[in-house]
Amino acid sequence: MLNSYSSADKVLLAVDCIIFGFDNDGLKILLIQRDFEPEKGKWSLIGGFLKRDEVLDAAATRILNTYTGLNDIYMEQLHAYSEIDRDPVERTISVSYFALINIENHNAELIQNYHAEWFPINDAPNLIFDHNEMVQNAIKRLRYKTSVKPIGFELLPEKFTMRQLLELYEAILSKELDKRNFISKINSLEILNKLEEKDMQSSRKGSYLYTFNKEKYEEKLLNNFVLNL
Amino acid sequence: MLNSYSSADKVLLAVDCIIFGFDNDGLKILLIQRDFEPEKGKWSLIGGFLKRDEVLDAAATRILNTYTGLNDIYMEQLHAYSEIDRDPVERTISVSYFALINIENHNAELIQNYHAEWFPINDAPNLIFDHNEMVQNAIKRLRYKTSVKPIGFELLPEKFTMRQLLELYEAILSKELDKRNFISKINSLEILNKLEEKDMQSSRKGSYLYTFNKEKYEEKLLNNFVLNL
DNA sequence: TTATGTAAGTGTAAAATCTACATTAATAAA
DNA sequence: TTTATTAATGTAGATTTTACACTTACATAA
Structure with missing residues (x-):
């Protein structure tokens, strides 16, 4: 039957984070080398799976913290990506989030086990799955946001x-x-x-x-x- | 382990559609009386579950068609809603979509078994779950879109x-x-x-x-x- | 001490856009 | 033919946006 909950398919739901930073060399994004299969070792957005008892915003925050030690970063939901084979292992829908942070304020936290690394947006490595597309869409949103919010203060030092x-x-x-x-x-x-x-x-x-x-x-x-x- | 696919929780993923229409009486949204539990008989957005072999855009199109007979309606993804108890039966994340259609062109198709019905946006019934919030956000997006795209042509008769x-x-x-x-x-x-x-x-x-x-x-x-x- | 080089700081006039606003035109119905 | 109703149309003033160049402050080097 069309609407029975019991017969509906369940899927994995992931969150991927596009973290923008800025320093004297320009605008950057934070990437990690994926530490598990598939595509282990390739560059990737910071991501993870949603837990049963967690809202998406919380998952985004948790995942960012796990990989970078970063705390209290305001993130904003962007878009859900659902191509059938976007993740080759299993059907996974991913919701992208983006955030802006000040690179210098947070560098200490970033030196962690999971070597997260900053890349200039115009000179970043090729990313796994549909992450390149996610980044491009995030850049578009960031541009739009400049016109309606004075963003950028998150990205600069206090003074x-x-x-x-x-x-x-x-x-x-x-x-x-x-x-x-x-x-x-x-x-x-x-x-x-x-x-x-x-x-x-x-x-x-x-x-x-x-x-x-x-x-x-x-x-x-x-x-x-x-x-x- | 943090990233094993096998241990990750799976969830139901739904799609809810905010369909805007326009006629001489103003701007309206299309609602249905829910025909299954919970909240059977209450007013609701048109919605349904994502299938395993289906992308979100396709699910939105299919669901709209199932309930209204409408075809070839361009829809746009809006936002994923993930509050833990938003659906009381089971953990369900819902992705909202919105579309604009011309009421007169499509009235015939709408007279179907599932009595879908148009309501003025300022005089719509209370909706189930978080559907009121979805509608409010869709209206915001619609307003924004007027400034960057000449929308509205979908909503009017050809001449x-x-x-x-x-x-x-x-x-x-x-x-x-x-x-x-x-x-x-x-x-x-x-x-x-x-x-x-x-x-x-x-x-x-x-x-x-x-x-x-x-x-x-x-x-x-x-x-x-x-x-x- | 003086000269030099470098980026910071500052104002305006012309162009473009936005806003407010009222009269005439066309036609059907009485 | 008069009347009533809505359609169609233009402009002047206000506001906003754009393009643009010189002076200032200071550290360093001569």
């Missing part, structure tokens, strides 16, 4: 310069942005605190450091804004 | 008036739009054919009918455009 922010957005959107227009658009959001302090690494003159003003940000979020860069 | 198109967008966005500005923005997309023919139903003067120019539309889609209404 950052305008140049760093600019370069982050350029990396995400993969296009050049006009420096002055970018700064005035960001300033018009009024979600940054300009510090007295300067970063002296980048130039003789030094450039002002900013922090992200979380309260004003939360305020902004209530009235959905749009940021056209 | 339609500007007023119908305007009212459709007003229903989706649930706000009033300025008629002249709307028309000029739509015209600037250059995806409509203005016919010689007029619709004489609505007024003494009659209003020009339009059709949707599919070729120009496909062309437009290549360069992602934005439509701010």
